[in-house]
Amino acid sequence: MAVVMKQLDRAEQAIEAIQSFRDKCSKQAQESLDNVLIDLYKKCGKLDEQIELLKQKLRMINQGEAFNGKPTKTARSHGRKFQVTVRQETSRILGNLGWAYMQKTNFAAAEVVYRKAQEMDPDANKACNLGLCLMRQARFAEARxxxxxxxxxxxxxxxxxxxxxxxxxxxxxxxxxKSKFSPISGFNNIEDAFSKGLDQLMSQWAPLRPRRLPIFEEISPVRDQLAC
Structure with missing residues (x-):
């Protein structure tokens, strides 16, 4: 029903429908509902809700809930089944999170998650988005x-x-x-964005838990990476 509403350009109503009835759906259906909600939030411009749900999905992977402690899971797309690894799924979600941060013009936070996404499962699309993040921070040589x-x-x-x-x-x-950039006028904005991005990113990860998958050991030292 929610998918049909989305196709009819009734995204707000689709969100309300999912939120009202999802408690009646099976546990197995919750992940699919989350994916639909993320698309709907994106369509409606509800960036804060989109970011929070993406971070929630990362926490679920972190805690071993999304993959049930296994290295892969079966995913579906356009009626086709295929295997997705923890790395691939984490990279995909980080890429979506990076794009949401970009829409909020928080380019420093977007840069961090895009870099981590590229370390896990690199692709050209996320690389282009990372380049755009760097451009918006006037770091032209790195972007190039x-x-x-x-x-x-x-x-x-x-x-x-x-x-x-x-x-x-x-x-x-x-x-x-680059030809229009003024270092003096742009410097403070870059530093402000960097500080805000660091604060937001450091608060987004869930605490360590026994079921934590090994791959998330690679995400935790974000502050050290930014300091380099």
């Missing part, structure tokens, strides 16, 4: 390096024309932004 990696085919998915075209478009935008 990331985007050139896509164009040179160094990142999985770089062979897709759409990804290369986007990287080339972003490089053109980079040159335009």
């Amino acid at each position: 390096h990331v985007l050139e990696d896509v164009i040179e085919g160094k990142i999985p998915g770089s062979d897709e024309t759409k990804s290369r075209d986007r990287a080339e478009e972003l490089l053109e935008e980079l040159e335009l932004c």
Whole structure:
């Protein structure tokens, strides 16, 4: 029902329907409902709700609930079943979280989650988004390096024309932004965004628990990575 409402451009009503009736659905259906909700929040521009739900999904993986402590799970897309690893799913969710942070213009937080997503399961689309994050922070040399990696085919998915075209478009935008950038006027905004991003990111991860999957040991030292 919620999917039909979404297709009819009645996203707000679809959200209300899911929130009202999800307690009547099976435990197995909850993850699918979360995925639909994330799409609906994105469609409605409910960024805070989208971010919170994405972080909740990360906590569930962290605590071993989403994968039941296993390294893979069966996923479905367009009627097709396939296996997804913890790394792939975590990277996908981090990529969505990074995009949500970008919509809130919190580019420092977006950068951190995109970098971690790329470490786990790199792809050209997230690389382009990371390059855009760096551009918005006026870190043009770093952005150029990331985007050139896509164009040179160094990142999985770089062979897709759409990804290369986007990287080339972003490089053109980079040159335009660089010519207009004023270091004095932009510095404080960059530092403010960095501080806010660090504070938000450090509060998003769940506490350590016995069922914690090993992969999340790689996510915890975020502050150390930012300090480098």
